[in-house]
Amino acid sequence: xxxxxxxxxxxxxxxxxxxxxxxxxxxxxxxxxxxxxxxxxxxxxxxxxxxxxxxxxxxxxxxxxxxxxxxxxxxxxxxxxxxxxxxxxxxxxxxxxxxxxxxxxxxxxxxxxxxxxxxxxxxxxxxxxxxxxxxxxxxxxxxxxxxxxxxxxxxxxxxxxxxxxxxxxxxxxxxxxxxxxxxxxxxxxxxxxxxxxxxxxxxxxxxxxxxxxxxxxxxxxxxxxxxxxxxxxxxxxxxxxxxxxxxxxxxxxxxxxxxxxxxxxxxxxxxxx
Amino acid sequence: xxxxxxxxxxxxxxxxxxxxxxxxxxxxxxxxxxxxxxxxxxxxxxxxxxxxxxxxxxxxxxxxxxxxxxxxxxxxxxxxxxxxxxxxxxxxxxxxxxxxxxxxxxxxxxxxxxxxxxxxxxxxxxxxxxxxxxxxxxxxxxxxxxxxxxxxxxxxxxxxxxxxxxxxxxxxxxxxxxxxxxxxxxxxxxxxxxxxxxxxxxxxxxxxxxxxxxxxxxxxxxxxxxxxxxxxxxxxxxxxxxxxxxxxxxxxxxxxxxxxxxxxxxxxxxxxxxxxxxxxxxxxxxxxxxxxxxxxxxxxxxxxx
Numbered sequence: 001x002x003x004x005x006x007x008x009x010x011x012x013x014x015x016x017x018x019x020x021x022x023x024x025x026x027x028x029x030x031x032x033x034x035x036x037x038x039x040x041x042x043x044x045x046x047x048x049x050x051x052x053x054x055x056x057x058x059x060x061x062x063x064x065x066x067x068x069x070x071x072x073x074x075x076x077x078x079x080x081x082x083x084x085x086x087x088x089x090x091x092x093x094x095x096x097x098x099x100x101x102x103x104x105x106x107x108x109x110x111x112x113x114x115x116x117x118x119x120x121x122x123x124x125x126x127x128x129x130x131x132x133x134x135x136x137x138x139x140x141x142x143x144x145x146x147x148x149x150x151x152x153x154x155x156x157x158x159x160x161x162x163x164x165x166x167x168x169x170x171x172x173x174x175x176x177x178x179x180x181x182x183x184x185x186x187x188x189x190x191x192x193x194x195x196x197x198x199x200x201x202x203x204x205x206x207x208x209x210x211x212x213x214x215x216x217x218x219x220x221x222x223x224x225x226x227x228x229x230x231x232x233x234x235x236x237x238x239x240x241x242x243x244x245x246x247x248x249x250x251x252x253x254x255x256x257x258x259x260x261x262x263x264x265x266x267x268x269x270x271x272x273x
Numbered sequence: 274x275x276x277x278x279x280x281x282x283x284x285x286x287x288x289x290x291x292x293x294x295x296x297x298x299x300x301x302x303x304x305x306x307x308x309x310x311x312x313x314x315x316x317x318x319x320x321x322x323x324x325x326x327x328x329x330x331x332x333x334x335x336x337x338x339x340x341x342x343x344x345x346x347x348x349x350x351x352x353x354x355x356x357x358x359x360x361x362x363x364x365x366x367x368x369x370x371x372x373x374x375x376x377x378x379x380x381x382x383x384x385x386x387x388x389x390x391x392x393x394x395x396x397x398x399x400x401x402x403x404x405x406x407x408x409x410x411x412x413x414x415x416x417x418x419x420x421x422x423x424x425x426x427x428x429x430x431x432x433x434x435x436x437x438x439x440x441x442x443x444x445x446x447x448x449x450x451x452x453x454x455x456x457x458x459x460x461x462x463x464x465x466x467x468x469x470x471x472x473x474x475x476x477x478x479x480x481x482x483x484x485x486x487x488x489x490x491x492x493x494x495x496x497x498x499x500x501x502x503x504x505x506x507x508x509x510x511x512x513x514x515x516x517x518x519x520x521x522x523x524x525x526x527x528x529x530x531x532x533x534x535x536x537x538x539x540x541x542x543x544x545x546x547x548x549x550x551x552x553x554x555x556x557x558x559x560x561x562x563x564x565x566x567x568x569x570x571x572x573x574x575x576x577x578x
Contacts, residue, residue, distance in 0.1 A: 111288040112295070115557040117516040120534075120550060124296075127538040128303035128544040204415055208520050211417045212535050227417065234421055235428050242425075246419035254415035261408065 009261045012254035023074045026067025034068040054239045080202045083141025084138045088148025089191050096156035113146040122129040155187035196259030200252040207248050223248050285562045292554045297340050309543040325484040326374035350544030371531030377453035385457040389464025411458030420451040452521040456510045467499040472531030508564035
Protein backbone atom coordinates (compact mmCIF):
# COMPACT_ATOMS: atom_id res chain seq x y z
CA UNK A 1 0.00 0.00 0.00
CA UNK A 2 1.39 3.35 -0.98
CA UNK A 3 1.36 5.92 1.77
CA UNK A 4 -0.80 8.88 0.82
CA UNK A 5 -0.32 11.94 2.98
CA UNK A 6 -3.25 14.38 2.88
CA UNK A 7 -2.47 17.95 1.94
CA UNK A 8 -3.41 19.33 5.38
CA UNK A 9 -1.05 16.90 7.10
CA UNK A 10 1.73 17.86 4.68
CA UNK A 11 1.21 21.52 5.61
CA UNK A 12 1.28 20.57 9.30
CA UNK A 13 4.52 18.64 8.84
CA UNK A 14 5.96 21.60 6.95
CA UNK A 15 5.06 23.97 9.75
CA UNK A 16 6.55 21.71 12.43
CA UNK A 17 9.79 21.43 10.40
CA UNK A 18 9.86 25.20 9.98
CA UNK A 19 9.23 25.67 13.71
CA UNK A 20 12.02 23.29 14.71
CA UNK A 21 14.43 24.99 12.29
CA UNK A 22 13.43 28.39 13.69
CA UNK A 23 13.92 27.18 17.26
CA UNK A 24 17.41 25.92 16.46
CA UNK A 25 18.74 28.51 14.01
CA UNK A 26 16.35 31.45 14.44
CA UNK A 27 18.70 33.39 16.71
CA UNK A 28 21.06 33.91 13.79
CA UNK A 29 18.39 35.84 11.92
CA UNK A 30 18.84 38.74 14.32
CA UNK A 31 22.00 40.65 15.19
CA UNK A 32 20.78 41.05 18.80
CA UNK A 33 20.99 38.89 21.89
CA UNK A 34 17.64 37.92 23.47
CA UNK A 35 18.29 39.77 26.75
CA UNK A 36 19.84 42.80 25.10
CA UNK A 37 17.81 45.90 25.96
CA UNK A 38 17.79 49.18 24.08
CA UNK A 39 16.04 51.98 25.94
CA UNK A 40 15.92 54.19 22.87
CA UNK A 41 14.15 51.55 20.79
CA UNK A 42 11.28 50.56 23.07
CA UNK A 43 7.97 49.25 21.66
CA UNK A 44 8.92 49.70 18.03
CA UNK A 45 6.25 48.19 15.76
CA UNK A 46 7.11 45.40 13.31
CA UNK A 47 8.86 46.64 10.21
CA UNK A 48 10.98 49.20 12.02
CA UNK A 49 14.45 49.31 10.50
CA UNK A 50 16.71 46.81 12.22
CA UNK A 51 13.77 45.17 14.03
CA UNK A 52 11.71 43.13 11.55
CA UNK A 53 9.20 42.00 14.18
CA UNK A 54 9.50 45.05 16.44
CA UNK A 55 10.73 45.43 20.00
CA UNK A 56 9.18 44.96 23.45
CA UNK A 57 8.79 47.32 26.39
CA UNK A 58 12.51 47.14 27.18
CA UNK A 59 13.66 47.53 23.61
CA UNK A 60 14.48 43.87 23.17
CA UNK A 61 14.26 42.43 19.67
CA UNK A 62 11.04 40.37 19.32
CA UNK A 63 12.46 38.16 16.55
CA UNK A 64 15.37 36.83 18.60
CA UNK A 65 13.12 36.45 21.65
CA UNK A 66 10.65 34.42 19.59
CA UNK A 67 13.50 32.14 18.51
CA UNK A 68 14.67 31.61 22.10
CA UNK A 69 11.09 31.26 23.31
CA UNK A 70 10.37 28.68 20.61
CA UNK A 71 13.48 26.77 21.66
CA UNK A 72 12.48 26.67 25.33
CA UNK A 73 8.88 25.76 24.51
CA UNK A 74 10.11 22.96 22.23
CA UNK A 75 12.55 21.59 24.83
CA UNK A 76 9.96 21.66 27.62
CA UNK A 77 7.32 20.06 25.41
CA UNK A 78 9.52 17.22 24.18
CA UNK A 79 11.31 16.48 27.47
CA UNK A 80 8.00 16.77 29.37
CA UNK A 81 6.17 14.43 27.01
CA UNK A 82 9.01 11.89 27.07
CA UNK A 83 9.11 11.90 30.89
CA UNK A 84 5.35 11.36 31.06
CA UNK A 85 5.44 8.58 28.48
CA UNK A 86 8.29 6.69 30.14
CA UNK A 87 7.00 7.09 33.69
CA UNK A 88 3.44 6.16 32.79
CA UNK A 89 4.32 3.25 30.51
CA UNK A 90 6.77 1.83 33.03
CA UNK A 91 4.23 1.99 35.87
CA UNK A 92 1.57 0.45 33.63
CA UNK A 93 3.82 -2.44 32.65
CA UNK A 94 4.92 -2.99 36.26
CA UNK A 95 1.30 -3.01 37.41
CA UNK A 96 0.38 -5.64 34.85
CA UNK A 97 3.50 -7.72 35.48
CA UNK A 98 3.49 -7.77 39.28
CA UNK A 99 -0.26 -7.81 40.05
CA UNK A 100 -1.18 -7.90 43.76
CA UNK A 101 -0.45 -4.92 45.99
CA UNK A 102 1.95 -3.25 43.55
CA UNK A 103 -0.85 -3.16 41.01
CA UNK A 104 -3.36 -1.85 43.58
CA UNK A 105 -0.98 0.93 44.57
CA UNK A 106 -0.39 1.99 40.97
CA UNK A 107 -4.09 1.88 40.16
CA UNK A 108 -4.79 4.03 43.24
CA UNK A 109 -2.14 6.52 42.09
CA UNK A 110 -3.82 6.63 38.67
CA UNK A 111 -7.17 7.36 40.38
CA UNK A 112 -5.62 10.20 42.38
CA UNK A 113 -4.05 11.79 39.32
CA UNK A 114 -7.28 11.42 37.39
CA UNK A 115 -9.10 13.36 40.09
CA UNK A 116 -6.81 16.39 39.84
CA UNK A 117 -6.21 18.35 36.63
CA UNK A 118 -2.45 18.54 36.07
CA UNK A 119 -2.50 22.35 36.09
CA UNK A 120 -3.94 22.28 39.64
CA UNK A 121 -1.21 19.86 40.77
CA UNK A 122 1.44 22.08 39.17
CA UNK A 123 0.04 25.21 40.83
CA UNK A 124 -0.08 23.46 44.22
CA UNK A 125 3.56 22.39 44.03
CA UNK A 126 4.64 25.82 42.73
CA UNK A 127 2.96 27.44 45.73
CA UNK A 128 5.13 25.37 48.04
CA UNK A 129 8.52 25.35 46.40
CA UNK A 130 10.68 27.89 44.63
CA UNK A 131 10.15 27.76 40.93
CA UNK A 132 13.15 26.40 39.08
CA UNK A 133 13.44 25.23 35.51
CA UNK A 134 14.09 21.63 36.63
CA UNK A 135 11.04 21.56 38.90
CA UNK A 136 8.90 23.07 36.15
CA UNK A 137 10.14 20.48 33.66
CA UNK A 138 9.30 17.64 36.07
CA UNK A 139 5.81 19.04 36.65
CA UNK A 140 5.19 19.30 32.91
CA UNK A 141 6.50 15.73 32.69
CA UNK A 142 3.61 14.54 34.87
CA UNK A 143 1.14 15.50 32.14
CA UNK A 144 -0.92 12.51 31.18
CA UNK A 145 1.27 9.85 32.81
CA UNK A 146 -1.86 8.26 34.22
CA UNK A 147 -3.26 7.77 30.73
CA UNK A 148 -0.16 5.88 29.58
CA UNK A 149 -0.21 3.83 32.76
CA UNK A 150 -3.86 2.87 32.31
CA UNK A 151 -3.47 2.05 28.61
CA UNK A 152 -0.26 0.07 29.03
CA UNK A 153 -1.60 -1.89 31.97
CA UNK A 154 -4.62 -2.94 29.94
CA UNK A 155 -2.55 -3.75 26.87
CA UNK A 156 0.04 -5.79 28.76
CA UNK A 157 -2.65 -7.67 30.70
CA UNK A 158 -4.24 -8.80 27.46
CA UNK A 159 -0.89 -9.44 25.76
CA UNK A 160 0.07 -11.79 28.61
CA UNK A 161 -2.70 -14.14 27.53
CA UNK A 162 -1.31 -14.51 24.02
CA UNK A 163 0.31 -17.71 22.87
CA UNK A 164 3.66 -16.16 22.04
CA UNK A 165 4.16 -15.16 25.68
CA UNK A 166 3.48 -18.70 26.87
CA UNK A 167 5.87 -19.94 24.21
CA UNK A 168 8.80 -17.70 25.24
CA UNK A 169 8.11 -18.45 28.87
CA UNK A 170 8.24 -22.17 28.16
CA UNK A 171 11.56 -21.60 26.42
CA UNK A 172 12.85 -20.29 29.74
CA UNK A 173 13.03 -16.54 29.08
CA UNK A 174 13.44 -14.33 32.15
CA UNK A 175 10.52 -12.03 33.13
CA UNK A 176 12.55 -8.96 32.12
CA UNK A 177 13.14 -10.48 28.71
CA UNK A 178 9.48 -11.45 28.32
CA UNK A 179 8.18 -7.98 29.18
CA UNK A 180 10.82 -5.77 27.59
CA UNK A 181 11.86 -7.96 24.67
CA UNK A 182 8.56 -9.48 23.63
CA UNK A 183 5.51 -7.76 25.13
CA UNK A 184 6.78 -4.15 24.96
CA UNK A 185 7.36 -4.13 21.17
CA UNK A 186 3.83 -5.46 20.72
CA UNK A 187 2.15 -2.76 22.82
CA UNK A 188 4.50 0.14 22.02
CA UNK A 189 2.27 1.50 19.26
CA UNK A 190 -0.39 2.29 21.87
CA UNK A 191 2.09 4.46 23.78
CA UNK A 192 3.22 6.04 20.53
CA UNK A 193 -0.33 7.05 19.62
CA UNK A 194 -0.82 8.47 23.10
CA UNK A 195 2.45 10.38 22.69
CA UNK A 196 1.00 12.28 19.73
CA UNK A 197 -2.13 13.12 21.75
CA UNK A 198 -0.05 14.28 24.69
CA UNK A 199 2.47 16.45 22.87
CA UNK A 200 0.03 19.30 22.07
CA UNK A 201 -1.34 19.05 25.63
CA UNK A 202 2.17 19.55 27.01
CA UNK A 203 2.74 22.53 24.73
CA UNK A 204 -0.53 24.08 25.88
CA UNK A 205 0.19 23.40 29.58
CA UNK A 206 3.66 24.95 29.41
CA UNK A 207 2.42 28.04 27.60
CA UNK A 208 -0.60 28.39 29.90
CA UNK A 209 1.49 28.18 33.09
CA UNK A 210 4.08 30.56 31.67
CA UNK A 211 1.29 32.88 30.57
CA UNK A 212 0.05 32.92 34.18
CA UNK A 213 3.55 34.00 35.20
CA UNK A 214 4.10 30.70 37.05
CA UNK A 215 6.07 28.75 34.49
CA UNK A 216 9.29 29.73 32.76
CA UNK A 217 10.74 32.68 34.67
CA UNK A 218 12.64 35.69 33.31
CA UNK A 219 15.40 36.23 32.27
CA UNK A 220 14.64 32.98 30.44
CA UNK A 221 11.69 33.17 28.09
CA UNK A 222 9.21 30.91 26.35
CA UNK A 223 6.36 31.62 23.96
CA UNK A 224 3.88 31.66 26.86
CA UNK A 225 6.13 33.85 28.99
CA UNK A 226 6.40 36.36 26.13
CA UNK A 227 2.61 36.53 25.95
CA UNK A 228 2.41 37.11 29.67
CA UNK A 229 4.84 40.03 29.37
CA UNK A 230 3.02 41.54 26.40
CA UNK A 231 -0.48 41.11 27.81
CA UNK A 232 -0.68 44.47 29.56
CA UNK A 233 0.14 46.22 26.28
CA UNK A 234 -2.35 44.25 24.21
CA UNK A 235 -4.04 47.34 22.78
CA UNK A 236 -0.93 49.42 22.13
CA UNK A 237 1.61 46.74 21.16
CA UNK A 238 -0.37 43.81 19.75
CA UNK A 239 2.77 42.20 18.25
CA UNK A 240 4.05 41.26 21.69
CA UNK A 241 1.14 38.83 22.28
CA UNK A 242 -0.14 37.92 18.83
CA UNK A 243 3.17 36.70 17.37
CA UNK A 244 3.96 34.17 20.12
CA UNK A 245 0.24 33.33 20.43
CA UNK A 246 -0.12 32.52 16.75
CA UNK A 247 3.00 30.34 16.81
CA UNK A 248 1.70 28.39 19.83
CA UNK A 249 -1.66 27.88 18.13
CA UNK A 250 -0.20 26.78 14.77
CA UNK A 251 2.24 24.45 16.52
CA UNK A 252 -0.44 22.80 18.67
CA UNK A 253 -2.73 22.57 15.63
CA UNK A 254 -0.04 21.02 13.40
CA UNK A 255 1.02 18.49 16.00
CA UNK A 256 -2.62 17.49 16.62
CA UNK A 257 -3.29 17.08 12.90
CA UNK A 258 -0.20 14.91 12.46
CA UNK A 259 -1.18 12.94 15.57
CA UNK A 260 -4.73 12.36 14.29
CA UNK A 261 -3.40 11.15 10.99
CA UNK A 262 -0.81 8.87 12.61
CA UNK A 263 -3.46 7.43 14.90
CA UNK A 264 -5.67 6.53 11.94
CA UNK A 265 -2.74 4.73 10.36
CA UNK A 266 -1.38 2.96 13.41
CA UNK A 267 -4.78 1.91 14.73
CA UNK A 268 -6.94 0.55 11.91
CA UNK A 269 -9.87 -0.08 14.27
CA UNK A 270 -10.41 3.66 14.64
CA UNK A 271 -10.30 4.34 10.93
CA UNK A 272 -14.01 3.96 10.34
CA UNK A 273 -14.90 6.74 12.77
CA UNK B 274 -24.83 -4.63 41.77
CA UNK B 275 -24.60 -3.74 45.47
CA UNK B 276 -20.98 -4.90 45.53
CA UNK B 277 -20.29 -2.78 42.44
CA UNK B 278 -21.64 0.31 44.21
CA UNK B 279 -19.74 -0.57 47.38
CA UNK B 280 -16.51 -1.05 45.47
CA UNK B 281 -16.91 2.30 43.72
CA UNK B 282 -17.60 4.03 47.04
CA UNK B 283 -14.51 2.51 48.67
CA UNK B 284 -12.41 3.50 45.68
CA UNK B 285 -13.65 7.10 45.90
CA UNK B 286 -12.89 7.32 49.63
CA UNK B 287 -9.42 5.80 49.19
CA UNK B 288 -8.65 8.24 46.37
CA UNK B 289 -9.70 11.17 48.53
CA UNK B 290 -7.65 9.90 51.49
CA UNK B 291 -4.53 9.53 49.35
CA UNK B 292 -5.00 13.04 47.97
CA UNK B 293 -5.35 14.48 51.49
CA UNK B 294 -2.25 12.54 52.57
CA UNK B 295 -0.21 13.90 49.66
CA UNK B 296 -1.36 17.45 50.43
CA UNK B 297 -0.35 16.91 54.07
CA UNK B 298 3.08 15.58 53.09
CA UNK B 299 3.74 18.52 50.77
CA UNK B 300 2.68 21.13 53.32
CA UNK B 301 4.66 19.37 56.06
CA UNK B 302 7.89 19.29 54.08
CA UNK B 303 7.74 22.65 52.35
CA UNK B 304 8.23 24.85 55.40
CA UNK B 305 6.54 25.66 58.69
CA UNK B 306 2.94 24.48 58.39
CA UNK B 307 1.90 26.32 61.56
CA UNK B 308 2.98 29.66 60.12
CA UNK B 309 1.34 28.77 56.80
CA UNK B 310 -2.05 27.92 58.29
CA UNK B 311 -2.31 30.44 61.16
CA UNK B 312 -3.88 33.87 60.54
CA UNK B 313 -1.35 36.18 58.86
CA UNK B 314 -0.53 38.74 61.57
CA UNK B 315 -0.96 36.20 64.34
CA UNK B 316 1.24 36.75 67.40
CA UNK B 317 3.75 34.07 68.29
CA UNK B 318 1.37 32.54 70.87
CA UNK B 319 -1.25 31.82 68.19
CA UNK B 320 1.34 30.25 65.91
CA UNK B 321 2.48 28.21 68.88
CA UNK B 322 -1.13 27.16 69.45
CA UNK B 323 -1.28 25.95 65.85
CA UNK B 324 2.02 24.21 66.30
CA UNK B 325 0.60 22.47 69.34
CA UNK B 326 -2.71 21.67 67.62
CA UNK B 327 -0.82 20.21 64.67
CA UNK B 328 1.56 18.54 67.13
CA UNK B 329 4.68 19.52 65.23
CA UNK B 330 6.86 18.24 68.07
CA UNK B 331 5.16 14.85 67.99
CA UNK B 332 5.85 11.96 65.62
CA UNK B 333 4.70 12.30 62.00
CA UNK B 334 1.85 9.85 62.43
CA UNK B 335 0.12 11.82 65.19
CA UNK B 336 0.69 15.00 63.20
CA UNK B 337 -1.15 13.34 60.35
CA UNK B 338 -4.11 12.32 62.50
CA UNK B 339 -4.18 15.84 63.99
CA UNK B 340 -4.33 17.25 60.45
CA UNK B 341 -7.16 14.90 59.52
CA UNK B 342 -8.96 15.93 62.70
CA UNK B 343 -8.69 19.58 61.77
CA UNK B 344 -10.02 18.93 58.27
CA UNK B 345 -12.96 16.99 59.73
CA UNK B 346 -13.78 19.95 61.96
CA UNK B 347 -13.80 22.18 58.91
CA UNK B 348 -10.62 24.02 59.88
CA UNK B 349 -8.66 24.54 56.68
CA UNK B 350 -6.43 27.33 57.94
CA UNK B 351 -6.39 31.05 57.32
CA UNK B 352 -5.67 33.01 54.17
CA UNK B 353 -2.50 35.09 54.45
CA UNK B 354 -4.11 37.62 52.13
CA UNK B 355 -7.26 38.55 53.97
CA UNK B 356 -6.87 36.98 57.40
CA UNK B 357 -10.18 35.17 56.87
CA UNK B 358 -10.62 31.40 56.98
CA UNK B 359 -9.67 29.97 53.56
CA UNK B 360 -13.10 28.31 53.27
CA UNK B 361 -14.77 31.70 53.51
CA UNK B 362 -12.47 33.22 50.87
CA UNK B 363 -13.22 30.27 48.60
CA UNK B 364 -16.99 30.36 49.08
CA UNK B 365 -17.11 34.07 48.29
CA UNK B 366 -15.60 33.33 44.88
CA UNK B 367 -17.45 30.09 44.12
CA UNK B 368 -20.73 31.45 42.67
CA UNK B 369 -19.07 33.44 39.89
CA UNK B 370 -16.94 30.44 38.89
CA UNK B 371 -19.98 28.13 38.86
CA UNK B 372 -21.83 30.71 36.76
CA UNK B 373 -18.98 30.94 34.24
CA UNK B 374 -18.43 27.17 34.11
CA UNK B 375 -22.15 26.41 33.85
CA UNK B 376 -22.63 28.88 31.01
CA UNK B 377 -19.55 27.50 29.24
CA UNK B 378 -20.83 23.92 29.55
CA UNK B 379 -24.29 24.95 28.28
CA UNK B 380 -22.78 26.80 25.31
CA UNK B 381 -20.48 23.87 24.52
CA UNK B 382 -23.33 21.31 24.66
CA UNK B 383 -25.81 23.47 22.76
CA UNK B 384 -23.39 24.08 19.89
CA UNK B 385 -21.18 20.97 19.97
CA UNK B 386 -23.78 18.20 19.94
CA UNK B 387 -25.86 19.53 16.99
CA UNK B 388 -22.64 20.21 15.04
CA UNK B 389 -21.48 16.64 15.57
CA UNK B 390 -24.92 15.23 14.65
CA UNK B 391 -24.98 17.27 11.43
CA UNK B 392 -21.49 16.00 10.59
CA UNK B 393 -22.51 12.38 11.19
CA UNK B 394 -25.60 12.67 8.98
CA UNK B 395 -23.48 14.20 6.22
CA UNK B 396 -20.55 11.87 6.56
CA UNK B 397 -17.72 12.51 4.11
CA UNK B 398 -19.32 15.67 2.74
CA UNK B 399 -17.68 19.10 3.02
CA UNK B 400 -19.75 20.04 6.08
CA UNK B 401 -18.49 16.91 7.88
CA UNK B 402 -14.91 17.89 7.15
CA UNK B 403 -15.64 21.44 8.27
CA UNK B 404 -16.99 20.28 11.65
CA UNK B 405 -14.08 17.89 12.19
CA UNK B 406 -11.67 20.66 11.26
CA UNK B 407 -13.37 22.92 13.77
CA UNK B 408 -12.98 20.34 16.53
CA UNK B 409 -9.21 20.06 15.97
CA UNK B 410 -9.03 23.84 15.75
CA UNK B 411 -10.93 24.26 19.04
CA UNK B 412 -8.67 21.76 20.79
CA UNK B 413 -5.44 23.41 19.65
CA UNK B 414 -6.46 27.04 20.17
CA UNK B 415 -5.05 28.14 23.55
CA UNK B 416 -7.87 29.75 25.54
CA UNK B 417 -5.60 32.62 26.61
CA UNK B 418 -4.93 33.50 22.96
CA UNK B 419 -8.62 33.25 22.03
CA UNK B 420 -9.58 35.39 25.03
CA UNK B 421 -6.97 38.04 24.24
CA UNK B 422 -8.05 38.20 20.58
CA UNK B 423 -11.67 38.65 21.69
CA UNK B 424 -10.63 41.48 24.02
CA UNK B 425 -8.63 43.04 21.19
CA UNK B 426 -11.52 42.83 18.72
CA UNK B 427 -13.92 44.17 21.35
CA UNK B 428 -11.67 47.13 22.01
CA UNK B 429 -10.77 47.97 18.42
CA UNK B 430 -14.09 47.25 16.69
CA UNK B 431 -16.73 47.76 19.38
CA UNK B 432 -14.86 50.20 21.61
CA UNK B 433 -15.66 48.24 24.78
CA UNK B 434 -13.51 46.33 27.21
CA UNK B 435 -14.97 42.82 27.35
CA UNK B 436 -14.89 41.25 30.78
CA UNK B 437 -15.21 44.38 32.81
CA UNK B 438 -18.88 44.05 33.68
CA UNK B 439 -20.24 40.63 34.77
CA UNK B 440 -23.85 41.84 34.50
CA UNK B 441 -23.74 42.59 30.80
CA UNK B 442 -24.69 39.84 28.36
CA UNK B 443 -21.63 40.05 26.11
CA UNK B 444 -19.25 40.13 29.06
CA UNK B 445 -20.60 36.74 30.11
CA UNK B 446 -20.95 35.12 26.69
CA UNK B 447 -17.39 35.76 25.54
CA UNK B 448 -15.59 34.44 28.61
CA UNK B 449 -17.97 31.45 28.57
CA UNK B 450 -17.22 30.87 24.88
CA UNK B 451 -13.49 31.09 25.59
CA UNK B 452 -13.81 28.53 28.36
CA UNK B 453 -16.23 26.26 26.50
CA UNK B 454 -14.58 26.20 23.06
CA UNK B 455 -12.34 23.19 23.70
CA UNK B 456 -15.23 21.18 25.19
CA UNK B 457 -17.42 22.23 22.26
CA UNK B 458 -14.95 20.63 19.85
CA UNK B 459 -14.79 17.48 21.99
CA UNK B 460 -18.60 17.25 22.17
CA UNK B 461 -18.90 17.65 18.38
CA UNK B 462 -16.35 14.89 17.82
CA UNK B 463 -18.10 12.65 20.32
CA UNK B 464 -21.61 13.25 18.94
CA UNK B 465 -20.39 12.44 15.44
CA UNK B 466 -18.64 9.17 16.27
CA UNK B 467 -21.32 8.01 18.69
CA UNK B 468 -24.14 8.69 16.23
CA UNK B 469 -22.24 7.05 13.36
CA UNK B 470 -21.83 3.95 15.48
CA UNK B 471 -25.53 3.66 16.33
CA UNK B 472 -26.81 4.55 12.86
CA UNK B 473 -25.23 1.38 11.50
CA UNK B 474 -26.22 -0.83 14.45
CA UNK B 475 -28.41 -3.90 13.73
CA UNK B 476 -31.35 -2.48 15.65
CA UNK B 477 -31.45 0.45 13.25
CA UNK B 478 -31.66 -1.90 10.29
CA UNK B 479 -34.41 -3.76 12.10
CA UNK B 480 -36.28 -0.49 12.71
CA UNK B 481 -35.99 0.38 9.04
CA UNK B 482 -37.27 -3.07 8.08
CA UNK B 483 -40.27 -2.52 10.34
CA UNK B 484 -41.08 0.51 8.22
CA UNK B 485 -40.35 3.19 10.81
CA UNK B 486 -39.76 6.60 9.22
CA UNK B 487 -36.32 8.18 9.06
CA UNK B 488 -36.98 11.05 11.49
CA UNK B 489 -38.54 8.75 14.06
CA UNK B 490 -35.70 6.24 13.65
CA UNK B 491 -33.18 8.97 14.33
CA UNK B 492 -34.89 10.69 17.23
CA UNK B 493 -36.39 7.69 19.01
CA UNK B 494 -33.86 4.96 18.24
CA UNK B 495 -30.46 6.39 17.37
CA UNK B 496 -30.20 9.51 19.54
CA UNK B 497 -31.10 7.89 22.91
CA UNK B 498 -28.59 5.08 22.34
CA UNK B 499 -25.90 7.44 21.13
CA UNK B 500 -26.40 9.66 24.19
CA UNK B 501 -25.45 7.04 26.78
CA UNK B 502 -21.69 7.81 26.70
CA UNK B 503 -22.49 11.52 26.94
CA UNK B 504 -22.67 11.14 30.72
CA UNK B 505 -19.05 10.02 30.80
CA UNK B 506 -18.01 12.76 28.44
CA UNK B 507 -19.58 15.50 30.57
CA UNK B 508 -17.85 14.00 33.62
CA UNK B 509 -14.53 13.96 31.79
CA UNK B 510 -14.95 17.51 30.48
CA UNK B 511 -15.27 18.73 34.06
CA UNK B 512 -11.49 18.49 34.55
CA UNK B 513 -10.91 20.48 31.38
CA UNK B 514 -13.43 23.11 32.47
CA UNK B 515 -11.77 23.49 35.89
CA UNK B 516 -8.32 23.75 34.31
CA UNK B 517 -9.58 26.12 31.63
CA UNK B 518 -11.36 28.38 34.10
CA UNK B 519 -8.05 29.11 35.83
CA UNK B 520 -6.65 30.65 32.66
CA UNK B 521 -9.91 32.16 31.37
CA UNK B 522 -10.64 33.97 34.63
CA UNK B 523 -7.14 35.39 34.57
CA UNK B 524 -7.54 36.67 31.01
CA UNK B 525 -10.87 38.40 31.58
CA UNK B 526 -10.29 39.45 35.17
CA UNK B 527 -13.25 37.29 36.17
CA UNK B 528 -13.49 37.31 39.99
CA UNK B 529 -13.70 33.54 40.50
CA UNK B 530 -11.88 30.67 42.17
CA UNK B 531 -9.40 30.31 39.29
CA UNK B 532 -8.20 33.87 39.73
CA UNK B 533 -8.03 33.31 43.48
CA UNK B 534 -5.91 30.18 42.95
CA UNK B 535 -3.39 31.95 40.69
CA UNK B 536 -3.16 34.90 43.06
CA UNK B 537 -2.76 32.61 46.09
CA UNK B 538 0.01 30.63 44.40
CA UNK B 539 1.85 33.85 43.49
CA UNK B 540 1.58 35.14 47.08
CA UNK B 541 2.17 31.71 48.66
CA UNK B 542 -1.17 31.72 50.43
CA UNK B 543 -0.82 28.03 51.27
CA UNK B 544 -4.02 27.64 53.27
CA UNK B 545 -6.12 28.91 50.36
CA UNK B 546 -4.25 26.85 47.75
CA UNK B 547 -4.65 23.79 49.95
CA UNK B 548 -8.39 24.26 50.25
CA UNK B 549 -8.88 24.84 46.51
CA UNK B 550 -6.88 21.69 45.69
CA UNK B 551 -8.97 19.63 48.12
CA UNK B 552 -12.18 21.17 46.77
CA UNK B 553 -11.20 20.33 43.18
CA UNK B 554 -10.33 16.76 44.19
CA UNK B 555 -13.64 16.27 46.02
CA UNK B 556 -15.57 17.70 43.07
CA UNK B 557 -13.86 15.46 40.54
CA UNK B 558 -14.10 12.32 42.68
CA UNK B 559 -17.81 12.94 43.30
CA UNK B 560 -18.39 13.61 39.60
CA UNK B 561 -16.69 10.34 38.61
CA UNK B 562 -18.71 8.47 41.22
CA UNK B 563 -21.98 10.01 40.01
CA UNK B 564 -21.12 9.15 36.40
CA UNK B 565 -20.52 5.50 37.33
CA UNK B 566 -23.73 5.30 39.36
CA UNK B 567 -25.77 7.06 36.65
CA UNK B 568 -24.71 4.35 34.24
CA UNK B 569 -26.51 1.83 36.42
CA UNK B 570 -29.69 3.86 36.01
CA UNK B 571 -29.52 4.56 32.27
CA UNK B 572 -27.84 1.46 30.91
CA UNK B 573 -29.57 -1.78 31.96
CA UNK B 574 -26.78 -3.86 30.43
CA UNK B 575 -24.39 -2.87 33.21
CA UNK B 576 -26.90 -3.67 35.95
CA UNK B 577 -27.10 -7.30 34.90
CA UNK B 578 -23.31 -7.82 35.00
